[in-house]
Amino acid sequence: MRIEDYALIGDMQSAALVARDGSIDWLCLPRFDSPACFAALLGSERNGHWWLGPVGRRPATRRRYRGESLVLESEWDTPTGTVRVIDFMPPRDRNPDVVRIVEGVSGSVEMSTQLRVRFDYGRIVPWVRRSDGHLQAIGGPDSVWLHSPVTLKGGDYAHRATFTVNEGERLPFVFTWHPSHEPMPPQLEPGEQLRDTEAFWAEWMSKCAHTGPYREAVVRSLITLKALTYAPTGGMVAAPTTSLPEDLGGVRNWDYRYCWLRDATMTLDALISSGYLEEAADWRAWLLRAIAGRPQDLQIMYGVGGERRLPELLLDWLDGYEESRPVRIGNEAAKQLQLDVYGEVMNCLYVASERGLPPDDRAWTIQRELLDYVKDHWDEPDEGLWEVRGPRRHFVHSKVMCWVALDRAVKHVERFGRTGPVEKWRELRDTIHAEICDKGFDTERGTFTQSYGSSELDSALLMIPIVGFLPIDDPRVTGTVAAVEKELMADGFVLRYPVAEDNDVDGLPGAEGAFLACSFWLVEVMAMQGRRDEAKDLFERLLGLRNDVGLLAEEYDPRFRRLVGNFPQAFSHVPLIHAARALTADGAEPMPR
Numbered sequence: 001m002r003i004e005d006y007a008l009i010g011d012m013q014s015a016a017l018v019a020r021d022g023s024i025d026w027l028c029l030p031r032f033d034s035p036a037c038f039a040a041l042l043g044s045e046r047n048g049h050w051w052l053g054p055v056g057r058r059p060a061t062r063r064r065y066r067g068e069s070l071v072l073e074s075e076w077d078t079p080t081g082t083v084r085v086i087d088f089m090p091p092r093d094r095n096p097d098v099v100r101i102v103e104g105v106s107g108s109v110e111m112s113t114q115l116r117v118r119f120d121y122g123r124i125v126p127w128v129r130r131s132d133g134h135l136q137a138i139g140g141p142d143s144v145w146l147h148s149p150v151t152l153k154g155g156d157y158a159h160r161a162t163f164t165v166n167e168g169e170r171l172p173f174v175f176t177w178h179p180s181h182e183p184m185p186p187q188l189e190p191g192e193q194l195r196d197t198e199a200f201w202a203e204w205m206s207k208c209a210h211t212g213p214y215r216e217a218v219v220r221s222l223i224t225l226k227a228l229t230y231a232p233t234g235g236m237v238a239a240p241t242t243s244l245p246e247d248l249g250g251v252r253n254w255d256y257r258y259c260w261l262r263d264a265t266m267t268l269d270a271l272i273s274s275g276y277l278e279e280a281a282d283w284r285a286w287l288l289r290a291i292a293g294r295p296q297d298l299q300i301m302y303g304v305g306g307e308r309r310l311p312e313l314l315l316d317w318l319d320g321y322e323e324s325r326p327v328r329i330g331n332e333a334a335k336q337l338q339l340d341v342y343g344e345v346m347n348c349l350y351v352a353s354e355r356g357l358p359p360d361d362r363a364w365t366i367q368r369e370l371l372d373y374v375k376d377h378w379d380e381p382d383e384g385l386w387e388v389r390g391p392r393r394h395f396v397h398s399k400v401m402c403w404v405a406l407d408r409a410v411k412h413v414e415r416f417g418r419t420g421p422v423e424k425w426r427e428l429r430d431t432i433h434a435e436i437c438d439k440g441f442d443t444e445r446g447t448f449t450q451s452y453g454s455s456e457l458d459s460a461l462l463m464i465p466i467v468g469f470l471p472i473d474d475p476r477v478t479g480t481v482a483a484v485e486k487e488l489m490a491d492g493f494v495l496r497y498p499v500a501e502d503n504d505v506d507g508l509p510g511a512e513g514a515f516l517a518c519s520f521w522l523v524e525v526m527a528m529q530g531r532r533d534e535a536k537d538l539f540e541r542l543l544g545l546r547n548d549v550g551l552l553a554e555e556y557d558p559r560f561r562r563l564v565g566n567f568p569q570a571f572s573h574v575p576l577i578h579a580a581r582a583l584t585a586d587g588a589e590p591m592p593r
């Protein structure tokens with residue numbers, strides 16, 4: 001299956017990927033970052049999956065989400081009739097459930113299902129038994145139950161059934177996880193769960209403040225971002241998958257099931273600007289707990305519960321998506337120095353205050369400590385927002401975001417009467433600004449560069465006008481935007497930096513596709529420059545990369561015309577929302593974000 005063949009369902013604690021042919025190929029329980037019980041996505045069906053569809057196994061004729069919800073409907077037209085499968089995960093009460101309801105739409109259709117549970121990322125074949133007519137699979141700490149009027153029979157380490165569904169009939173399947181030492185959880189009534197799940201999403205969408213064009217794309221992005229939040233703590237994952245390759249067949253395979261301060265703050269900016277302040281309050285509480293302690297111990301990412309240790313492990317029993325090895329869990333980038341996150345956190349908390357998030361003294365105390373850290377470390381080299389695995393550098397974007405940290409602190413004082421050494425912050429803000437303009441700008445080429453003294457470009461430089469570091473009509477901005485457009489485009493989309501088989505910009509072998517976030521940033525910048533037609537054209541081409549249910553991965557590889565990287569990716573859906581807003585706004589001022 002291609003990455004774009006998957007749809008997402010989730011319960012704000014974990015998520016599953018449902019293939020176009022009705023197979024659930026990825027599901028981690030009970031949390032986003034728990035071991036997968038279906039890992040066919042990164043190996044084969046032998047690593048666990050749950051297929052449900054008409055016999056003969058073929059892609060659905062059409063799929064959609066039911067209205068503005070995360071309830072998926074796949075329909076197959078067959079020679080004998082039409083059948084619908086409704087897939088969803090009810091927002092969690094106690095145990096995680098996947099509910100699948102088969103509905104006869106017309107005629108009668110012969111259906112089939114195959115369930116292979118493999119705990120621990122496809123490695124553990126569970127012990128399966130039947131109790132009171134229900135199927136239970138147990139392996140170590142995990143237990144799952146399948147409740148259904150359809151009886152599945154075992155053989156060849158899988159459970160299968162074939163059955164007929166007639167017009168007007170409904171046959172439910174409910175798959176429930178619980179810790180294996182606990183008794184079977186109470187059974188759900190699937191029809192009631194469907195109503196409640198739809199009501200949950202309707203209620204959440206009723207708060208959406210987005211007006212203007214592109215509503216459908218913005219709404220799907222908002223729902224996807226909400227699905228990536230971890231409800232118990234307020235944390236949010238960058239994507240629900242690990243190791244979907246940025247380079248098909250290559251080694252650029254990373255685990256995104258963690259809470260990056262960068263991705264999370266950007267997600268919040270998008271949610272806040274769309275009217276969702278509650279998520280901002282939850283995330284601020286998560287942040288304060290996660291970073292509690294000494295500011296020098298701040299990490300750039302955490303587990304969704306605030307965990308700090310995310311050691312990288314290789315799962316050698318998985319072949320990888322289209323043989324893209326290694327499959328990694330954990331992420332060593334957690335230990336990197338990425339100075340931009342200080343600016344992102346300060347900006348996000350400032351925007352939240354502007355939008356009415358009530359003040360919190362503890363939050364301000366921590367912000368002041370973060371500023372102390374910036375004061376002492378802004379002039380050090382770091383790994384930057386792209387988390388390069390090569391040597392540290394003086395990344396221009398990192399320094400710009402240090403400027404943002406101080407700028408938003410000053411504004412916080414000016415606007416909300418907070419106290420702090422504001423004169424010192426102003427001075428340092430000016431010092432950083434002057435150094436960037438001096439050391440990060442190539443006067444001969446008329447462009448800012450990726451790092452001090454380098455000749456490389458970087459699309460993160462598009463953030464310079466977006467965050468308000470320089471005005472959009474400053475010649476240095478004009479030159480940088482022109483250079484990015486000239487040198488970093490592939491098939492009309494934007495690369496983050498000039499990565500190719502024969503250079504070593506990021507310390508990794510192989511190449512990668514166009515980075516979708518950067519392409520959306522260019523839309524925003526073009527809109528600010530008054531190039532509305534070009535901005536609209538690029539934006540609509542980007543929308544054309546979404547799959548049939550509106551989802552985007554991290555990158556698009558123009559060589560293969562395919563989405564690549566983890567999926568669906570918050571870092572792509574966030575700038576989609578900002579770009580849509582920029583196209584409805586008027587003028588060259590940076591968007592409040």
Ligand SMILES: OC[C@H]1O[C@H](O[C@H]2O[C@H](CO)[C@@H](O)[C@H](O)[C@H]2O)[C@H](O)[C@@H](O)[C@@H]1O
Nearest residue numbers: 238254260262263331333385386387571
């Ligand atoms: O390119 C190498 C790095 O790739 C990943 O980082 C990317 O994903 C992050 C999560 O969305 C994002 O915050 C970052 O800007 C991206 O470069 C990976 O997580 C890193 O371990 C890896 O070094």
